[in-house]
Amino acid sequence: MPDDMQAVWLTVLLAGVTTLLLFPIASPLAWWLARSDSKGRSLVEAVVAMPLVLPPTVLGFYLLVMLNPESFVGGLWFNVTGESLTFSFSGLVIASVIYSLPFMVQPLHATFRAVPVPVLEAAATLGASPRDQWLNVVLPMAKRGYLTGGVLTFAHTVGEFGVVLMMGGNIPGETRVLSIAIYEHVETLNYQAAHSLALGLMCFSFLSLWLVYRYTGHRFEVVR
Amino acid sequence: MRNQLIIRGCLERARFTLDLDLSIDLDEPLGIMGATGAGKTTLLRIIAGLEPDFTGSVAFCGEVWRDGMIDRVPTHQRGLGVAFQDSRLLPGRTVENNLNFATQRAPAVDSRLDYMTLVEALDLQHLLRESVDSLSGGERQRVALARALLARPRLLLLDEPLSANDSAHRQQVIAHIGDWMSAEGTPFIYVSHAAAELAQLTRQVLILDQGAVRALGKTGALLEAGNVVSGTGPLSLAAVVVAKDHGSRTATLEFTDSDHAVGALGQGERVVVCREVSEGSGLDAPLQPESDEDQH
Numbered sequence: 001m002p003d004d005m006q007a008v009w010l011t012v013l014l015a016g017v018t019t020l021l022l023f024p025i026a027s028p029l030a031w032w033l034a035r036s037d038s039k040g041r042s043l044v045e046a047v048v049a050m051p052l053v054l055p056p057t058v059l060g061f062y063l064l065v066m067l068n069p070e071s072f073v074g075g076l077w078f079n080v081t082g083e084s085l086t087f088s089f090s091g092l093v094i095a096s097v098i099y100s101l102p103f104m105v106q107p108l109h110a111t112f113r114a115v116p117v118p119v120l121e122a123a124a125t126l127g128a129s130p131r132d133q134w135l136n137v138v139l140p141m142a143k144r145g146y147l148t149g150g151v152l153t154f155a156h157t158v159g160e161f162g163v164v165l166m167m168g169g170n171i172p173g174e175t176r177v178l179s180i181a182i183y184e185h186v187e188t189l190n191y192q193a194a195h196s197l198a199l200g201l202m203c204f205s206f207l208s209l210w211l212v213y214r215y216t217g218h219r220f221e222v223v224r
Numbered sequence: 225m226r227n228q229l230i231i232r233g234c235l236e237r238a239r240f241t242l243d244l245d246l247s248i249d250l251d252e253p254l255g256i257m258g259a260t261g262a263g264k265t266t267l268l269r270i271i272a273g274l275e276p277d278f279t280g281s282v283a284f285c286g287e288v289w290r291d292g293m294i295d296r297v298p299t300h301q302r303g304l305g306v307a308f309q310d311s312r313l314l315p316g317r318t319v320e321n322n323l324n325f326a327t328q329r330a331p332a333v334d335s336r337l338d339y340m341t342l343v344e345a346l347d348l349q350h351l352l353r354e355s356v357d358s359l360s361g362g363e364r365q366r367v368a369l370a371r372a373l374l375a376r377p378r379l380l381l382l383d384e385p386l387s388a389n390d391s392a393h394r395q396q397v398i399a400h401i402g403d404w405m406s407a408e409g410t411p412f413i414y415v416s417h418a419a420a421e422l423a424q425l426t427r428q429v430l431i432l433d434q435g436a437v438r439a440l441g442k443t444g445a446l447l448e449a450g451n452v453v454s455g456t457g458p459l460s461l462a463a464v465v466v467a468k469d470h471g472s473r474t475a476t477l478e479f480t481d482s483d484h485a486v487g488a489l490g491q492g493e494r495v496v497v498c499r500e501v502s503e504g505s506g507l508d509a510p511l512q513p514e515s516d517e518d519q520h
Contacts, residue, residue, distance in 0.1 A: 121274050122312035122368075124299040126375050127329035132300075136325070137314060 003172055004197060007181040014089070014177060015157035018096040022104040022153050023146070025097065030108035031138075034115075049106075051099045060166025063095050067167070087169050092177075095167045096157050103156045104149040111145025112138065144216040155208035159201065226285065227251050227411040229379075231270060233280010240435030242266055244280065248428070248440070250379070250411035255426035255443060257416060262432040264415045265309070268381045271413070272306055273299040284379060303331070305377030307385040309415075311364040313356040319367050320352040326374040333376050337404050342370045345400045347393065361388035366397065373404070380405070380412035387417075398424055419447050466501045475501050 033045060051059060067074040067085040074085045085091035115138050123133045161179040168175030170184060178197055185194035227250035235242045242263045248254055256264045269275045271282060273295050282290040289297045305326075313322050327339065343349050346366045356364060369385045382401075386394045402425050405412050414425050422429055422443060429446045431439040439446055464477040 116312075116315075118308070118310065118312045119314060121272075121299075122306065122308060123314070123325070124274075125272055125302075125304045125306040125381075126326045126371065127300050127303075128325075129298075129300050132329075141316070 003176070004181055004193065006173055007176050007178050007197075010089070010173065010175075011158055011177040011179075014092055014096060015154045017093050018100055018157045019104075019150055019153045021093070021097050022100060023150070026101065026104035026108055026149065030105045031112050033105070033109050034112035049102045052102050056099070056160070056162025057166055059099060060095065060163040063091075063098065063163065063167050067091055067094065086167060087171060087175060089168075089174055092164060092168045092175055095163050096160060099160060099163045100153045100156050103152040107145045107148040107152065108142065111142045111148075115141050148212050148216050151208050151212050155205055158204060227379075228283075228285065229271070229411075230281065230283040231267075233278055233282075235266065235270065235275055235278040235280075237263070237266065237435065242270075242435040244270075244437065246430075246437065246440070248430070250413070252427035253405065253411070253425055254413045255416065255422035255429040256413060256432065257419070257422060257429060258432035258438075260417075261434070263435045264432055265383055266435075267432065268306070268383050268413065268415060271379075272304055272381060273297070273302060303378035304381060305372035305375040305379075306381045307365070307369045307372040307383065309365075309384040309387055311361075311368040313364055313367055313371075315357055317356060318352065319348060319354055319356055319359070322356055322367055323352075323371055323374055326371040330374060330376040335376060335408060337373060337408055339374065342373055346370050346397060362386075362390065362393060365389060366393070369397070369401075377410060380410050382412060383415045384417070385414075386421075394421070401425060423447050464506070466503050466505050469501055469503045 029044075029048070033041060033048075064086055065071065067077075069075055069078045069084050069086070077083070077085050077090075081090075083090065085094065120133050120137060123137050124130075128136065159179060160177070161183070164175065164177055164180060165183075168177075168180075170176050170180050176184075178201060182194050182197045182201075185191070185197070229246070229248045229250050231244045231246045233244060239261055240263060244267070256267065258264050266275065270278045271284075273282070273289060276293075278290070279293055280290070281288065281292070284302075287297065289295065289302060314325060323339070323343070343352065346369060348363075348366060348370060351359065351363060351367070356367060359367065365385055365388050369382070372380060372382070372385075386397055389397070398421055401412075401414075404410075414422065416422055426443050428441065429439070429443045430437060431446065466475050467478040468476040470476070
């Protein structure tokens, strides 16, 4: 049971860090997608949405290939920090950020698209710089989008399995998150422990979605 | 030269090409008129730096705002106050919050036009705590006008700012605008379909027709047959002669171009003119038919 509590804490930590990192990463990306007329926009949209349709094991496999210490990125990380990205918490965070990217980008994209350009033009004529417009016009209008994106990203990261298994394995205190713990309990025929964790995850998922529907007043756009 | 506005260049639109070569002294208020789709709002947007496809130059008071396709001075640094026809208020916020957005970014300049004076004159005091989403079109326009004035602009652009207001509010606010602007010395451009408003507020008028400048001159001269400009159809200038001067600024005008001799101004009909005229003199009268049937 102490291992399970450790898994709960690690899962919450992973989901929290992933969500916090995705706010600044997804915001400019979603803004660009909402405002750009570039021909490359649909290409970027497709790349961002890929984790929605890609089997997690496929994504996990390529992340393993790209981030192992023999690769350029993984080698660079190893030289700087002295740690491997594979089978580590840091590697899990990077994998989760990539895997959960569409769950943050899509609600933000929808909310940014709803900010009327004429309102931003009016703000500019009143002396608001682009940064000022972003902070004092766009952000207040995008609160619901951020709430939706935050809740969905957190909940999705909590439920990750395939990518985590491929990238992190099952190291207690380092990469053994809730979904891995449930899998291990089933493998060892400890159904009682598996049931406790699974029920907890189910309740959490339900509460997350209820929160989104209750406080945003509209359906989120992530389609899987 | 103090308030010289120079605009040279062109902008292609689906319905017209706006081709401009203007040098206007804004020491005297400028009115812009023309039919719907003539390019009035587009011209204001070019001045405000909101038309990225405009190719040419814009300069005000000797300061180059745009050169070619590059904004030398971006919109937020031009010191403008713009009241858009569609208001463009910050949605989901109160009237007070919208006004504060302007005051917080306004330059610190001496002005007799303080917050409460404006709020009371524009009949907004009872609306300050209301959400702008719940306001009528006329109320929204008055908030937008107050917001533009509270920005303490170097140049005020008013795009049919009262079109959704009833005539009582329009008259009341127009009188205020004229007083305020002359007291503050702020140059302004006023776009309107209403000749009477332009005659009251401006000293010079620019008439646009399908993107082309049809006339630029003194308001009195251009709107001398002011009551002719009363319809909703496309505006055009018609050559007329004063057939008979009836005194008291009434005259019978006759079209010299027979193609125009129908519609709003019938042959032999008396009209009120805005200045003394002499029989036999020629005029260019703005003509705006009431309906499509009159547009011959």
